Amino acid sequence: MKIINLSEQNSVINRYMAELRDYQYQKNRTLFRNNICRIGEVMAYEMSKTFDYVPENVVTPLGKLDIPLPVENIIVATILRAGLPFHEGFLHVFDHADNAFVSAYRMYTNREHTQVGVHTEYMASPSVEGKTLIIADPMLATGGSMAAGYEALLKTGTPKSVHIACVIATPEGIDVVREAVNPDNTTLWTAVIDPGMNEHKYIVPGFGDCGDLCYGEKL
Secondary structure, eight states: OEEEEGGGSOOTHHHHHHHHHOTTGGGOHHHHHHHHHHHHHHHHHHHHTTSOEEEEEEEETTEEEEEEEEOOOEEEEEETTTTHHHHHHHHHHSTTOEEEEEEEEEEEOSTTSOOEEEEEEEEEOOOOTTSEEEEEOSEESSSHHHHHHHHHHGGGOOOSEEEEEEEEEOHHHHHHHHHHSOTTSEEEEEEEEOSEEOTTSOEESSOSOHHHHHHOOOO
């Protein structure tokens, strides 16, 4: 599995990440969601450089010319609910893409809230057979939700290629995903890799619970 860590080169993503992590900025949910969306846009642009292209003839008011256009048949899949603004960023770039949604959420399995399991409850997806599948989920902490989403989506077919997209990843989460996916056709994209997680399986330093920061706290 190929790993592309966008933080290895300085870019405008540094500004978005600084605001996402800053406790004071986090009080503005609109700004928080917008920055998640912006990272999705930048990541989608970088991802588009890896696609296959063929020339297509375009007629202008004054003539004709060939423009290389991507031939990928894209599905953008999202793990609900935190993935929604990230998903939107990808759709701003891949506006012809089909869409898929998976409800996969983590649950603490012990009283101390130090062990987590993943429950997949709902999925809406077209067939991924022969498609370019992008699975967008901002936080790759334990990797359990992403692995569960990947397995659920592949029940609809075998994709041409898979792109796992996240804002923050951990080494542990990357290892879990690496074990779950086909390494020959999968690329993992992340804006940054943080050192690890705390005892409650939240990424440190991270920025907290992405879904709560985007949409408010849940029960």
